[in-house]
Structure formats: structure tokens, C-alpha cells
Amino acid sequence: MRPMKKLQNVAICSATALRTMAQFAALALAPLIAVAALLHSQSSLTASMIETLQNVAIGVVVLALALGAVQGELIARRLQRLISSAHSIAKQDFSVALPARGGDELALLTRAFNDMARTLGTSLSIQGILAQMDDAILTKLDVAALIRNALRCMRYVAEADIVVLGLFESDAADTMRLFVMGKGERNRIDSHKIEMSGDLKRRIPLSPTNKTEPQSPFPEEFEQRLLADCGVGHFLSMPVSRGSRAWGVMVTCHREPRELSNGQMKMLIGVSNRLIAGFSGAERDQKLHSLAYVDPLTGLPNRVAMQSLLSAELANAERNKAMAAILFIDLDRFKQANDTHGHAFGDRLLIQAANRIRNHVREDDVVARIGGDEFTVILSEVKTTREAASVARKLIQSLSRRFEIEGQTIYTGASVGIAMYPDDGTGGAELLKMADTAMYRAKSAGRSRFAFYEEPMNAESKRRSLLDGELRNALERKELVLHYQPQIDLKTGALCGVEALVRWQHPTRGLLYPKDFIEYAEEIGLIPQLGAWVMMEACLQYQRWCEEGVRVPRVSVNVSNGQLPRSNFVPTVRQLLHSIKIPAGALEIEVTESMLIEGGKPAMEALNQLSADGVLIAIDDFGTGYSSFSYLKTMPARVLKLDMSFLVDARSDNEAGKIVAAIINMAHELGKEVVAEGIERVDQLKLLKHLGCERGQGYLFGKPVGADHISRTFGKVQESAPPAPIAAAPAPPAVAVAHSAAQADAHSDLFEASARQASLHPAVPLAAPSSTAQDKHSTLLLPAPLSPAADASATDAGQQEQPAEQPAHAPSQAVRPTPPGQTSLDLVPPASEVDATVETVLAIDTWPVPSEANVPTTEELLQATAALLESETHEPAQH
Structure with missing residues (x-):
């Protein structure tokens, strides 16, 4: 061819x-x-x-x-x-340039041909650059390539000596980054950073202009540098903006005044539009990336990003034959603070905690928030386990310091689990699970500490996982039961109330106490369901006792600080009492000192309202929490429950006894009633009576038992006198701070006689002497065997278990051993297993409200609760 x-x-x-x-x-x-x-x-x-x-x-x-x-x-x-x-x-070769000598027609034709070739070459070059910009926008969104091609295109179109692209570093910022390209070295780009004042911003034109001006929108020193280096002094500016959003400005610099044609202006506008499209896409991608890989609250990598970073760190450790450590951090008492002060408060607490964690690790270590109050730290190139332990210790110390949030001071802590690569494992998911397991071991050991993963923890983790599944089905299968521990009036020996304590009748492990499952329920979020069931079942059982003629003056339950400050707490309690038709004085709500202090004003207002309604408020475990006297004066609590730890060694002639006396005297001076927990010995009883303690609770009077046991024991003496309804909680009795020696001896004689008779006839209900009609129908239940010798010996962990109850005047029976793995409901557990006052944490805001037409059954209330909670699980949780 x-x-x-x-x-x-x-x-x-x-x-x-x-x-x-x-x-x-x-x-x-x-x-x-x-x-x-x-x-x-x-x-x-x-x-x-x-x-x-x-x-x-x-x-x-x-x-x-x-x-x-x-x-x-x-x-x-x-x-x-x-x-x-x-x-x-x-x-496509536009580099040809023919000689055009002379003035004949062929010379003119040659010149026209050269112009055409140059124009076509420039136009196609510009189109190629625009195509590259489109590719950078539509495919991989390479912002650097987009900027470079924009500068090249500006130079070609405007035939400029220097082109400048100025971009604001953030929306509405006063700092601009300048990208400069000249005619010297091919496609070289210089970068400068300048401050843009309001006057300079106003120099940026609102719309494109085709004529150069002697002034640019940049600072004067930058203009002088361009003039000195390149001799340019004429500038054509074009905004890179859309609507009210401005990304920056395009400036072409010339040595002589210029006026661009319409075609050139259209091309420059096309460059500006492509820049806007590219920057908008980059911002959109950044937001999507943040949603996918960054925690929006703390700015830390989320779980997805952490897994990728962990894999990369482990691969790097394998190449370098180095060790790595994974720290799993869980904030202690965060849920309590979040529920008490609200989610906004909890968010600020998480932000401050994240900052503290970041400040105590190296820059190349990875810190991530993987959900809720859980964080992970990946320590790279760790030389020894001691180094990982040192970091964990510093983190715990930092997170245990006080947090100042919204004018409030709060203390939390952290439990840290540590897994080491490659000693514990080589897979990222495996190591993360091991660190999580070690964290639970640290939390169960007392919180605010760290623990390394050990192989036995794996079995514990599997048991925990199995228990989680079983506990979720325990309510549906009706495996949870309430036991009630009697509270005795120490002046009359009469039953003055019961405390509701939850138990789990496990199908294979027997009866489980709260210490075996309450912590798991908190971790998996079952406390709302469990607490609602406890409160409703206790109230319904009180009503059943009333119908059976069993006089139980009041039933006591515990609430959590996660529910107390909420706005619907008081209305829900009122509606529940009204629907089940329980007088307010029949309900006693127990709270701890820390709950009232940390709950703040909302918690105090809720208790004030309930107290005004007649609900009795008691401070549980008094003396073991904050014990702030300023709070104690303003608390609406009318009852102080003396913690059992004060009674272990308390006697009338030692320091422990003096502490007990001081607490009781202080309570009386404040007009409050005292309930002593954990009474196990007669000498403890004598001391408390002598000090004027009003109520007592403990294994000396009876262990927590089922509702039918309460009915059988305390219902026998009620046949001649049906119980009268309680209109409201009675005012606390006026108690003399000091008792005469004669009064103390009389009371002591009463209980010693009761003890001697009980040693001959185990578990015989004895009528306590009284001058009132109510006292004639009251009983004092003392566990057998009990003799005066018990006055000098403590009921310790090694003491033989005692029968809970026998018919009146029945001969004593030998205690039969319980088969391994089972728990007998008829035996009093040893002192080491005594559950004096278990904190059954409640979640009141999920209570279903029964109908006023008829009193619903427990099954109906549970079904309504389950339906309500199921509907709430579809709402996104913040933490």
C-alpha cells in the first residue's frame, strides 16, 4: 500500500x-x-x-x-x-512545523497549515488531560492526579506562564494550600501554605472573568515572589465553588495583559467543574470510609478497621520474628454512669477515656474502640510480657483518675485482658477472644486490674458462653424463683418484713445464688428483664399472702442506679402499686449509698416522691460505700441497713462493737431506723438489742426460703386475727438512744429463754411477750439447734448445716449430707455461703403496667414484659 x-x-x-x-x-x-x-x-x-x-x-x-x-x-x-x-x-503527531518563506499562496497555505496543526495539537492535548481528570474522578479518585492535570490544562488553555491552584484546607478555613506549575521543568508542582484573611477572600471573584487584572487574590509577598522569579504581573482568577461552598481558586499568571476567548473560558470552566466533582467525591468517599472504618464518637478505628490493622501487625511481627500484645480494655462502672447521667454524659466520658488511652501508648501502636465501653490496644514489637503489663498498669491508673464532665466529678476504672503473640496464638480473632477472656477474669477478680490469658480461662469462657444461653431462657422456662429472708422486730420478736432475693433453679446445677449469675446477666443485658420480674413477682406474692391471711408487713426489693434517675421510674412504680392494689407502705425499696451519690439530683428527687407516697426507702450496705454525712442528712431514706461486715467481730468490749454503736446512735440522732444484716450469733443479737437496733435479719432468725415456707411458718398464728391492710409506711418509731440496764437485761432474758427452749424443740414458733394485740399473734422463728453455748462460738464456714424448719414439737433429726452437685432447699448453707443481702439489680423502666380491672397473673406480666423488651431491642443502642 x-x-x-x-x-x-x-x-x-x-x-x-x-x-x-x-x-x-x-x-x-x-x-x-x-x-x-x-x-x-x-x-x-x-x-x-x-x-x-x-x-x-x-x-x-x-x-x-x-x-x-x-x-x-x-x-x-x-x-x-x-x-x-x-x-x-x-x-496524532502535531509536532510538525513547515517553513513558510515568502509571500506567495503556498507560503500562506503553509502558515495556515502550521496554525491548524498547533491548534489541533493543543486542543487534543487539553481533551486528553480532561479525560485523565475524568478518569481520576470516576475510577480511582486520585486527588493528586486530579490537581496535577488541572494545572496542566490551565497552562495549555490560557497559554499562561505560571498557573496556581489554591485550595482551602477545610470548609470555611483561613488556611489555603497553593499548588504552582510554571513553564520551566516539565509538570513540576511547588506547594505553598498561606493564610487567607477576609480581605484576600473577597478578592476571589464570584464568577469567571476573561480579562487579566494586575492583582491576585494571594498575599502581596507571594505576588512579589512570582514577579521576581518569573516576571509575571497580570492575573486571571476563576473561583472553584458551587453555591455557598468554596473549595478554592484557579489563577493563571501572565507577563502581558491577556483576554481569553469564549472557547478558552469554556475549557477553564470545565476544569473548575471537574475539580468540584472530584473534591465532592473525595469528601463523600471520606465520609463513607469513616462510617465503615472509624468510630464516629471517638475518631478511633472501629472493630472492622481494628481487625484489618491487627492482621497487618501480626504479619509484620511474623516477618520480624517479634512479639506483639493485644490489650482488651473494658471500662468499669460505665453502664452505671451512662444510665445515671444519660447517654450524652456517657459519650463525653468515652471521648475522654479514648484520649487518655491514646496519650499512654506509642504513636505506632493501634488504639481502637470496638463497641460500647470496650477498647483494644495493639502493641507492636513488644520485647517482654513485662512491657505489656507496664502499659496495662499505666492505662488502669489513668482511667481510674477522676473525670470532670458537665461540672460533675465521676470515677471509673478499667479491667484489662492481655494476650501475647505468638505465645498465646497466631490468629487475630483467636488472640482477640483470648484477651477478652482474660479481661473478664480481671473484672471478676475485683476490677481495675489486668490479667494475662491462661489456658484454664478457655474452659471458663466456654462455661460463660453456655451460661449466657441458659440464662436467656431461664425466665421463659420459669427457672428463676424468689426466696424471702425474714426481718424480725428486735423489741417484740415479731415478723416485720421480708427481703426478696432471686435464685436460679438450674435444671442440672441445682440452686444457683446471685453471685453465680447476676454478673453474667449484667454483661449480656438481661438485668432489665430480670429486675422487672423480681419486682412484679415480689408484689404479686405480697398480695397472695394477704389473700391467704399471712401477715407480712412489707416486702423489700433492691433497685439499680441505672433505673432510679430516669423520668419514668416514679410513675411506673405508682402505676404498678395501684394496678396490683398494694399499699405504698408495703413496699420497701433498697438503694446503696453510691447509687444516691452518683445518681445525683434526679435520683434524689425520685426517692423524695416515692417517700412522700409512703414507700419506705432504705440504704442498703450502709457503711461500706461513700458514707457522706452531707448526703445522709438530705436523703429521704428512713431506714439504714447495717452491713453484715460490721457484725463479724462485734462485741460490746471491742472496737468493732464501738463502731456498730456509733452507727446506730448516729442513725437514731437523724431519726432513722436501723436494720442489722447478717445476724448469726446470740451475742450479736444481745449487742444490737442493747444498742436499740430496731430490726434484724440473718441466719439466726432464718435463711432465705420460698414463699410457701413463709406462709406455713408465719400463717399458723394468723388464723384468729386476719391481717389489716397497710395504709402507708408508718413513721419510724421514736427510739431512745440509751436504754436502761433493766430494759436491756429483760430483752436479753427473752431471747435467752427462747434459745434454751429452741434447743429442746427445734424450730418451734414461740410467742414473744407483748402487751399489744398484734404482738400476741407474732412469732419468732429461731433455727435449731441453738443453745446458750452458741453465745460464745461463731457460726463459721466449717459449722454443720442446720435444718430450716420442722413441725412444732417434732423430734430433732440428723442432718443428711447433700449429694455432690446438688443444693438442698431444706438445709441452711454454711456461713461461708451466707448470702446476707444480695444486690438484685433491677430495671424498673421496662415494667408492663397491669390492668386495673383484674390482677394479672405472673405469666401474663412476663409475657407483656417480653413483648415490650423485644420491641425495644429493634431500636439502635448508643452504647
Whole structure:
């Protein structure tokens, strides 16, 4: 094909040359024709003259033909160059530039051809750059490539000496980053950072202009640098903005004034639009990336990002034959603070905790929030386990310091579990699970401490996982039961109330105490369901006792600080009491000192309202929490429950006894009633009576038992006198701080006589002497065997278990051993297993409200509760 094209080109050039020669031949023949005509008309011419004329004519013709041939060759060569250049342009080669000497038509044609080639080359170059910008936007969104191509395109379109792209570093920021490209080194970009004042921002035009100005929107020192380095002093500015959002400005710099054509302005506007599209896409991708990989609250990597980072760190450790450590951090008491003060308060607490964690690790260590109050730290290139322990210790110390949030001071802590690579495992998910297991071991050991993973923990983790599933089904399967521990009036020996304590009748493990499952219930979020069931079942059981004629003056339950400050706590309690038709004085709510202090004003207001309704408020475990006297004066509590730890070694002649006396005297001075927990010995009873303690609770009077046991024991003496309804909780009795020796001896004689008679007849209900009708129908239940010798010996962990109850005047029976793995409901557990006052944490806000028409059954209330909680689980949780 190529030889044929060459022949065609040669033919075209030869034809042009022949036409030129023909023109010269015609010019040469004209004299010959004139000579011939002259010879024809002039016969007198001599032969020599004729010959001379013929020779001249021939010479002229030959010369004309020679000149025509030379001129044709020159024209053919010029045309050949034009044809070759045209073929080059067809092959996208626009670098050709033909010489255009002279002023003839071919020279003009050559100049026009060169201009066309240059224009086409520039246009196609610009289109190629725009295509690259589109590719950077639509495919991989490379912002750096987008900026580089934008500068190239600006330089081509505006034919500028220098082009500048200024971009604000953030929306509405006063700092701008400048990207500068000149005509020197090919596509070199310099970067500068400048401060943009309000005056400079106002120099940026609101719409594109096609004429240069002597002033740019940049600071004067930057303009002077451009003038000194490149000699430019004329600037054309174009905004990179859409609506009210401004990303920056495009500026072309020239040595001479310029005015751009409409086509050039359209191309620059296209560059600006592409920049806007690219930056918008980058912001959108950044937001999507943040949603997918960044925790929006703390700015830390989330669980998904952490797993990827953990895999990368482990791969790096494997290559370098190094160790790595994974720390699993769980904030202690965070849920309590979050429920008490609200989610906004909890969010600020998490932010401060995240900052403290970040400040106590190296920059190349990974810190992530994987959910709720759980954080992980990946320590790279750890040399020893001691190094990981040192970091964990520093984190615990930092997180245990006080937090100042919204004008409130709060203390929390952290439990940390540590797993080591490669000693504990090599997989990321495996190590994370091990660290989680170790964290639970640290939390169960007392919180605010750390623990390394050990292999036995794996079995514990599996048992915990199994227990979680079983506990979720315990309510539905009706495996939870309430036991009630009697509270005795120490002046009369009468039953004055019971405390409701939850138990789990496990199908294979027997009876489980709260210490075996309450912590798990808190971890998996079952406290709301469990607490609602406890409160409703206790209230319904009180009503059943009333219907059976069993006089139980009040039932006591515990609430959590997570529910107390909430706005619907008081209305829900009122509606529950009204629907089940329980007098307010029949309900006693137990709270701890820490709950009242940490709950703040909302908790105090809730208790004030309930106390005004007649509900009795008791401070549980008094003396073991904050024990703030300023709070104690303003608390609406009318009862202080003395913690059992004060009674272990308390006697009238030692320091422990003096502490007990001081607490009771202080309570009486404040007009409050005292309930002593954990009474197990007669000498403890004597001391408490002597000090004027009003109520007592403990294994000396009876262990926590089922509701039917309470009915059988305390219902026998109620047949002659049905119980009277309780209108409201009675005011606390006026108690003398000091008792006479005669009074103390009389009371002591009463209980000693009861003890001696109980040793002959186990578990015999004895009528306590009283002058009132109510006292005549009251009983004191003392566990057998109990003798005066018990006054001097403590009931410790090694003491033999005692029968809980036997019929009146029945002969004593030997205690039968309980088979391993089972728990007998008929035996009093040893002192080491005594559950004096178990904190059954409640969640009141999920109570279903029964109908007023009839009292619902427990099953109906549970079904309603389950339905309500199921509907709440579909709402997104903040923590």
C-alpha cells in the first residue's frame, strides 16, 4: 500500500509540474506565432533574418520550458512536505512545523497549515488531560492526579506562564494550600501554605472573568515572589465553588495583559467543574470510609478497621520474628454512669477515656474502640510480657483518675485482658477472644486490674458462653424463683418484713445464688428483664399472702442506679402499686449509698416522691460505700441497713462493737431506723438489742426460703386475727438512744429463754411477750439447734448445716449430707455461703403496667414484659 501511495503523491506532483511547464511553453510560443505571422506577411525578409528569428524563438521556448520545469519542481517539493505533514497529523503527531518563506499562496497555505496543526495539537492535548481528570474522578479518585492535570490544562488553555491552584484546607478555613506549575521543568508542582484573611477572600471573584487584572487574590509577598522569579504581573482568577461552598481558586499568571476567548473560558470552566466533582467525591468517599472504618464518637478505628490493622501487625511481627500484645480494655462502672447521667454524659466520658488511652501508648501502636465501653490496644514489637503489663498498669491508673464532665466529678476504672503473640496464638480473632477472656477474669477478680490469658480461662469462657444461653431462657422456662429472708422486730420478736432475693433453679446445677449469675446477666443485658420480674413477682406474692391471711408487713426489693434517675421510674412504680392494689407502705425499696451519690439530683428527687407516697426507702450496705454525712442528712431514706461486715467481730468490749454503736446512735440522732444484716450469733443479737437496733435479719432468725415456707411458718398464728391492710409506711418509731440496764437485761432474758427452749424443740414458733394485740399473734422463728453455748462460738464456714424448719414439737433429726452437685432447699448453707443481702439489680423502666380491672397473673406480666423488651431491642443502642 505504501508504494502505491508514493506513486500517487509523485503523480500529483508531476501533474502540477507539467501544468506549470505548459504555462511557460504557452508564454514561449506566443513570440513564435508572432514571428510566423510576420514572415507570412513580409515576403521581403531575407532568409538570414528569418533564420535568426526562428533561433530566437526556439531559444525563448527552451528557456521557458526550463524555467517551468524548475518552478514545477520547487512547487512539487513544497506540496510534498504539506502532504507528509498532513499524514503526520492524521497519526496524532502535531509536532510538525513547515517553513513558510515568502509571500506567495503556498507560503500562506503553509502558515495556515502550521496554525491548524498547533491548534489541533493543543486542543487534543487539553481533551486528553480532561479525560485523565475524568478518569481520576470516576475510577480511582486520585486527588493528586486530579490537581496535577488541572494545572496542566490551565497552562495549555490560557497559554499562561505560571498557573496556581489554591485550595482551602477545610470548609470555611483561613488556611489555603497553593499548588504552582510554571513553564520551566516539565509538570513540576511547588506547594505553598498561606493564610487567607477576609480581605484576600473577597478578592476571589464570584464568577469567571476573561480579562487579566494586575492583582491576585494571594498575599502581596507571594505576588512579589512570582514577579521576581518569573516576571509575571497580570492575573486571571476563576473561583472553584458551587453555591455557598468554596473549595478554592484557579489563577493563571501572565507577563502581558491577556483576554481569553469564549472557547478558552469554556475549557477553564470545565476544569473548575471537574475539580468540584472530584473534591465532592473525595469528601463523600471520606465520609463513607469513616462510617465503615472509624468510630464516629471517638475518631478511633472501629472493630472492622481494628481487625484489618491487627492482621497487618501480626504479619509484620511474623516477618520480624517479634512479639506483639493485644490489650482488651473494658471500662468499669460505665453502664452505671451512662444510665445515671444519660447517654450524652456517657459519650463525653468515652471521648475522654479514648484520649487518655491514646496519650499512654506509642504513636505506632493501634488504639481502637470496638463497641460500647470496650477498647483494644495493639502493641507492636513488644520485647517482654513485662512491657505489656507496664502499659496495662499505666492505662488502669489513668482511667481510674477522676473525670470532670458537665461540672460533675465521676470515677471509673478499667479491667484489662492481655494476650501475647505468638505465645498465646497466631490468629487475630483467636488472640482477640483470648484477651477478652482474660479481661473478664480481671473484672471478676475485683476490677481495675489486668490479667494475662491462661489456658484454664478457655474452659471458663466456654462455661460463660453456655451460661449466657441458659440464662436467656431461664425466665421463659420459669427457672428463676424468689426466696424471702425474714426481718424480725428486735423489741417484740415479731415478723416485720421480708427481703426478696432471686435464685436460679438450674435444671442440672441445682440452686444457683446471685453471685453465680447476676454478673453474667449484667454483661449480656438481661438485668432489665430480670429486675422487672423480681419486682412484679415480689408484689404479686405480697398480695397472695394477704389473700391467704399471712401477715407480712412489707416486702423489700433492691433497685439499680441505672433505673432510679430516669423520668419514668416514679410513675411506673405508682402505676404498678395501684394496678396490683398494694399499699405504698408495703413496699420497701433498697438503694446503696453510691447509687444516691452518683445518681445525683434526679435520683434524689425520685426517692423524695416515692417517700412522700409512703414507700419506705432504705440504704442498703450502709457503711461500706461513700458514707457522706452531707448526703445522709438530705436523703429521704428512713431506714439504714447495717452491713453484715460490721457484725463479724462485734462485741460490746471491742472496737468493732464501738463502731456498730456509733452507727446506730448516729442513725437514731437523724431519726432513722436501723436494720442489722447478717445476724448469726446470740451475742450479736444481745449487742444490737442493747444498742436499740430496731430490726434484724440473718441466719439466726432464718435463711432465705420460698414463699410457701413463709406462709406455713408465719400463717399458723394468723388464723384468729386476719391481717389489716397497710395504709402507708408508718413513721419510724421514736427510739431512745440509751436504754436502761433493766430494759436491756429483760430483752436479753427473752431471747435467752427462747434459745434454751429452741434447743429442746427445734424450730418451734414461740410467742414473744407483748402487751399489744398484734404482738400476741407474732412469732419468732429461731433455727435449731441453738443453745446458750452458741453465745460464745461463731457460726463459721466449717459449722454443720442446720435444718430450716420442722413441725412444732417434732423430734430433732440428723442432718443428711447433700449429694455432690446438688443444693438442698431444706438445709441452711454454711456461713461461708451466707448470702446476707444480695444486690438484685433491677430495671424498673421496662415494667408492663397491669390492668386495673383484674390482677394479672405472673405469666401474663412476663409475657407483656417480653413483648415490650423485644420491641425495644429493634431500636439502635448508643452504647
